[in-house]
Amino acid sequence: MSLTFQQRLNQAQLTRPMWLLWLLSAGLIALDGFDFFIIGVALPLIEKDFGINASQTGALAVAAIAGSLLGSLTLGAITDKIGRQLMLIIDIGIFLVASLGTALAWNITSLIAFRFLVGIAIGADYPISVAYITENVPERLRGKMVISAFSFQAVGALLGALVGIAVIWSFGKIYPNPEPLLHYGWRWMLGVGLLLAILVAILRFQFLLESPSYYITRGEYGQASQAASILLNESIEITPESDPIETKSPLNYSALFSADYRRQTLLVTIPWFLQDIATYGIGIFTPVIITVLAFAEQTDLSTQTINGAIGSAFVDLFLILGFILAIAFVDILGRIPLQIIGFLGMALGLAILAIASLSATVNIWLVFTGFIIFNLLMNAGPNSTTFLLSGEVFPTAIRASGAGLAAAIAKAGAILGTYTIPVLKESLGVSNLLLILSVICILAAVLTYLFAHPELGIALRTRQEARDARERGVERGE
Numbered sequence: 001m002s003l004t005f006q007q008r009l010n011q012a013q014l015t016r017p018m019w020l021l022w023l024l025s026a027g028l029i030a031l032d033g034f035d036f037f038i039i040g041v042a043l044p045l046i047e048k049d050f051g052i053n054a055s056q057t058g059a060l061a062v063a064a065i066a067g068s069l070l071g072s073l074t075l076g077a078i079t080d081k082i083g084r085q086l087m088l089i090i091d092i093g094i095f096l097v098a099s100l101g102t103a104l105a106w107n108i109t110s111l112i113a114f115r116f117l118v119g120i121a122i123g124a125d126y127p128i129s130v131a132y133i134t135e136n137v138p139e140r141l142r143g144k145m146v147i148s149a150f151s152f153q154a155v156g157a158l159l160g161a162l163v164g165i166a167v168i169w170s171f172g173k174i175y176p177n178p179e180p181l182l183h184y185g186w187r188w189m190l191g192v193g194l195l196l197a198i199l200v201a202i203l204r205f206q207f208l209l210e211s212p213s214y215y216i217t218r219g220e221y222g223q224a225s226q227a228a229s230i231l232l233n234e235s236i237e238i239t240p241e242s243d244p245i246e247t248k249s250p251l252n253y254s255a256l257f258s259a260d261y262r263r264q265t266l267l268v269t270i271p272w273f274l275q276d277i278a279t280y281g282i283g284i285f286t287p288v289i290i291t292v293l294a295f296a297e298q299t300d301l302s303t304q305t306i307n308g309a310i311g312s313a314f315v316d317l318f319l320i321l322g323f324i325l326a327i328a329f330v331d332i333l334g335r336i337p338l339q340i341i342g343f344l345g346m347a348l349g350l351a352i353l354a355i356a357s358l359s360a361t362v363n364i365w366l367v368f369t370g371f372i373i374f375n376l377l378m379n380a381g382p383n384s385t386t387f388l389l390s391g392e393v394f395p396t397a398i399r400a401s402g403a404g405l406a407a408a409i410a411k412a413g414a415i416l417g418t419y420t421i422p423v424l425k426e427s428l429g430v431s432n433l434l435l436i437l438s439v440i441c442i443l444a445a446v447l448t449y450l451f452a453h454p455e456l457g458i459a460l461r462t463r464q465e466a467r468d469a470r471e472r473g474v475e476r477g478e
Contacts (some may be wrong), residue, residue, distance in 0.1 A: 002242040005212055005228055014257060015233045020207045021136050024088075025129035026149040026202045031095065032122045033156025035193050036064060039115070040286060041164030041312070042186035049182045050108045054422065061245040062418045063112045065280060067119020068126075069251040069411035076119070076127035077253050077406015080397065084132050085210040087124060092204055094121040095197040103191035103315045123411065127404035130391030134399065135213040136231060146391060147384045151323030154316065156196075156377060157283070161313035163192050168306045174240070179187040218245045242423045251397040256405055267451040271339065272386035273413035274444035278437045279378060281417025286312045290367065315371040318455075322379025335385045335392075336452045342381010343445035347438040349374030354434035382444065386410065 003011075039061060047057055077086040098121060101114030130146060137145050171181040184386045212231060215224035221238050228236040255266045290311035329338060353370035356363050386406070394402035417437075424433045 004237070004243050005137075005216060005224070005236070005238050005401070006243075008228070008232060008236060010140065012138055012142070012232050014137070015231065017209060017231045017233070018137055021132055022149055022454040024147055024200070024203055024207070025132050025202055026152040028088075028125045028129055030152035030156035030159070031193070031196050031200055032125050033153035034160045034196060035099075035118050035122060035156075036280075037157040037191065037283060037286075038160035038163065038189055039064065040283075040446070041161060042189045045182055045186040046108075046111070049186065050111075054110075056108050056424060057318055058419050059384075059465065060108065060112050061117035061422075062415050064119035064122065065411050065414045065418055067116040067121075068123035069119075069408045069415065071120035072406075073123070073403045073408035074404075075124035076407070077401045079124070079128055079400040079404070080130065083210050083214055084128055084400070085208055088128055088204060091121050091124040091128065092197065092201045094124075096194070096201060099190070099194035099197045101187060103187050104193055105187075107163075107181065123407065126387070126390075126407035130387060130403045131400045132211060134391040135211040135396060140181055142392070143388055144327050146388045147323060147326045147330055150384060150387045151320065151327070151379070154319035154323055157319060158313060160189075161310075161316055164189055165313060166308060172306075190278065209232020212238065217245060217397045218243055227386075251395065253398070253401050255398055256394070256402055261394065261398075261402070263451060265268060265402065265405070267448070268386065268390040268393060268402065269409040270451070271343070271382060271444045271448045272390070272406055272410035274440050274447070275343070275346075275378075275382045275386060276410040276413035276432050277382060277417035277440055278374075279294070279419040280414035281415075281437065282350075282374065286315065286371070290315075290371070298422070311368070314453075315368065315375050317377050318372045318375040322376045322381075324383060325376070325380035326384035329380070330384070330388070335389055336448060339382045339385040339389075339443045339448050340378070342377045342379075342383070343441045343448065345377025345381065346374050347441035347445075349377065350434045350438035350441065354438065355432045357430040357434065382448075434476040 043057065043061065046052070046060065050056075052060070075087060075091070094117060098114050102111060102118060103368070105111035105114055129149060133146050133149055134142060167185050168181065171185050175181065209230055210223070210227050212224045212228040215221070216238065217228060219240070221240060221243070224235055224238040228238055255261055290307075327336065333341070347370070349370045352366060352373060353368075356366035356370055375391035389401060390406040392401040421433065426435070428436075
């Protein structure tokens, strides 16, 4: 009997097309990270330039996240219908238009609208990227390659902080008067997102390839053979005998809520929802929180903004280190244990920040210790594993739909965190707010355990699959 496409893929070495697909996905995720987090640096300048009120500030901060919820929920399912390749082209087109609009926005309403459109494009990236990598790399490398691509979110976030610092510093050198910085600085910051979108578009059109697994689920074996031959760098013939369609009853969106997949859906949605309450609630406002806790005694807006951005860039370095830890340990510890450890670490970091906020005097070291632990364990754990699991626990026919639903539910948590944290900060105080977020992270750890544990569940199964994959690699002399 001839080998299936998946068996051939699992036996293959990494090829140039695999690396190009990975690089494209990583580039999209870096763009997402930049666009999500640059707004935290630009926000103080936009507030002064447009003279906006608190609710407009909240709407602007949450606009891209709200758009990503809609994009993940709708475009993920559409991706399973029209294919990964076509949706990527549409997605990049949306990015280009929206990024240009944010840099040229004429009032706060237009800026919010274009940020929402940016979010729709970001929302499509999550299911597309995880499906592309999951379906087109060997199983033994899947966890590491998905997480390493997702780690570019931290690269994008760090780039956002560095761009903010560079723009503020440059305007300060060129213009002694702060007015040009207020009116044009944020436009330059957001305009860099357009340049990044152009770079990703150039990369995209250098290499167009549909996932062979997508063609197989549709019974399009001729196209599947062509795509597989390109992907594996050898002539491959895929037939109904070698690769029968996964299920005789075609799966659709409703299958995500069926008895067969309900537990997987709960596992990839609820913990990610809770994680994003903390991740985005803290992440977007990191420069602001650092300024409040560490640099509140400074009165000059430019000095406060650049110090907040520098502090944000420093703690963002630990986002990247967290991803490195995730890549190193995802197959050693397993997805679920790593996720639980990460949630508990996030809770610890937030508790330390809460203690720092109670101090009568500024304790910069305690503030940065809390942020470092939070960022490090977040990316070493749930910020990596939730994304990875969303692409692993569903079959190809509904993979992008499931990943899209998970990302959409997560972004609902992000909206909740982003929009309510400024309000709760005013009503409850910083320390109580941080303690609430710490409890949310502990709850997420408990629910991860409960959703994955029955009959040893996904937690041990993914570890065993990883171990088996490594053993198969050894047997082949790799």
